Amino acid sequence: MAKLVFLIVDGMGDRPIKLLSNKTPLEYADKLNINSTLTHAALAFPSVLGKLAPESDSGVMADLGYDPKRYSTGRGWFECLGLGMAPTEGDLSVRVNIAEAAGSKLKSVRTYLSKEEFAEIEKDINERVKLPIEFEFKAGEGYRGGLIVHDGKGRLSQFVSNNEPGYTVRFFGDKKLSFASSTAKTKIPRIKALKPGAAFTADILNRFISESKKVLLKSDVYRKRKESGQPLPNYVLLRDGAVHDPKLPDINERYGRRWAAVVGMPLEKGIALASGMSLMDIHELDDLSEDLENKAEYVSKAMDAYDAVYVHVKQTDALSHLGKYAEKYDAIEKIDKILIGRILRRLSFSDGDTLVVTCDHRTSSDLKRHTNDNIPVLIANKKFGSVKEFGETECSKHHIKSIKKATDIMPFVVRL
Numbered sequence: 001m002a003k004l005v006f007l008i009v010d011g012m013g014d015r016p017i018k019l020l021s022n023k024t025p026l027e028y029a030d031k032l033n034i035n036s037t038l039t040h041a042a043l044a045f046p047s048v049l050g051k052l053a054p055e056s057d058s059g060v061m062a063d064l065g066y067d068p069k070r071y072s073t074g075r076g077w078f079e080c081l082g083l084g085m086a087p088t089e090g091d092l093s094v095r096v097n098i099a100e101a102a103g104s105k106l107k108s109v110r111t112y113l114s115k116e117e118f119a120e121i122e123k124d125i126n127e128r129v130k131l132p133i134e135f136e137f138k139a140g141e142g143y144r145g146g147l148i149v150h151d152g153k154g155r156l157s158q159f160v161s162n163n164e165p166g167y168t169v170r171f172f173g174d175k176k177l178s179f180a181s182s183t184a185k186t187k188i189p190r191i192k193a194l195k196p197g198a199a200f201t202a203d204i205l206n207r208f209i210s211e212s213k214k215v216l217l218k219s220d221v222y223r224k225r226k227e228s229g230q231p232l233p234n235y236v237l238l239r240d241g242a243v244h245d246p247k248l249p250d251i252n253e254r255y256g257r258r259w260a261a262v263v264g265m266p267l268e269k270g271i272a273l274a275s276g277m278s279l280m281d282i283h284e285l286d287d288l289s290e291d292l293e294n295k296a297e298y299v300s301k302a303m304d305a306y307d308a309v310y311v312h313v314k315q316t317d318a319l320s321h322l323g324k325y326a327e328k329y330d331a332i333e334k335i336d337k338i339l340i341g342r343i344l345r346r347l348s349f350s351d352g353d354t355l356v357v358t359c360d361h362r363t364s365s366d367l368k369r370h371t372n373d374n375i376p377v378l379i380a381n382k383k384f385g386s387v388k389e390f391g392e393t394e395c396s397k398h399h400i401k402s403i404k405k406a407t408d409i410m411p412f413v414v415r416l
């Protein structure tokens, strides 16, 4: 069977930037490998979530063919699954940040911890936090963790707010998505019940927050960091609790191919697992070049055993949030050179193989946030003629008309 590589570069799309001669970072970057595919490629320019600016969970779901408004029961499900926990129907699965607050004001949404520090904190929270029902807290990388609250009596509800002030939840029937607020808020709210029947859940989560705070303040990690003047872990931020299994239709059966995922972040791992993909055993590496080399290696391994590979690169989004547009186009050049270069060596377009390069949403380096702009998509396959360039402007002018939404990409490419 012909191979398919589906590369999602997080927040790669952007808006024109004055200092880049009014080009976007994607347009400005030298992309020798991408350019080599343009003689047999087509472009698409779909919307991800209409007027809403998507978060990564909805963007990735949509790119993989799952309508977020139909399937998302809350990001916490995927986050916990990606951390190696076992989210279960009826339990509440929540994304956790270890953060720093000053009183009830947020100082930083993330306090980066070493592996050893986070392991100590995980142990302290699991042993010392007292709740009327069972729970499990798990440390991930840096500052990301997961929380699963077990009830077994059907009392838990997803209809609760977040205490991370930067993210607001929205419901579509019983489906749940969260969105970043456009204004920076620092006051940490209490978690509220948003529908009748959710008061029990809000109360449990608020108790977890206040108990964790006490445990953190008494921890050795906190004491040592305070002595040495480092950022403090003194607060937990909870968001996007999910009670229901999103029940994503199995991607292997849906599209008649066996899929592997080369992804390093918990969210992306969780979505890959929930869709039925096999996960290659990799970690996200901080150094971009090393991360790309590592992912290229695993894509190559995955292609020996699978028909389709989903690859994700995170760093471009983080750079956009910091407004670092020059580092962003530099990162896109590295992705082209290291990762796409090695992918192309393994693909045979004459045998009908396909490469897709896209993003989960656009992130504006000027605005330092995600936007609702349509996303650029490159589809390289021998069935197509040539296109001039891969970039937002060119995609907006010359694109496959039948790909209107991001959820249209996957059904289109698997039929090539």
Ligand SMILES: [Zn+2]
Pocket (backbone or CB within 6 Å): 010, 011, 055, 056, 057, 059, 317, 360, 361
């Ligand atoms: Zn993203």
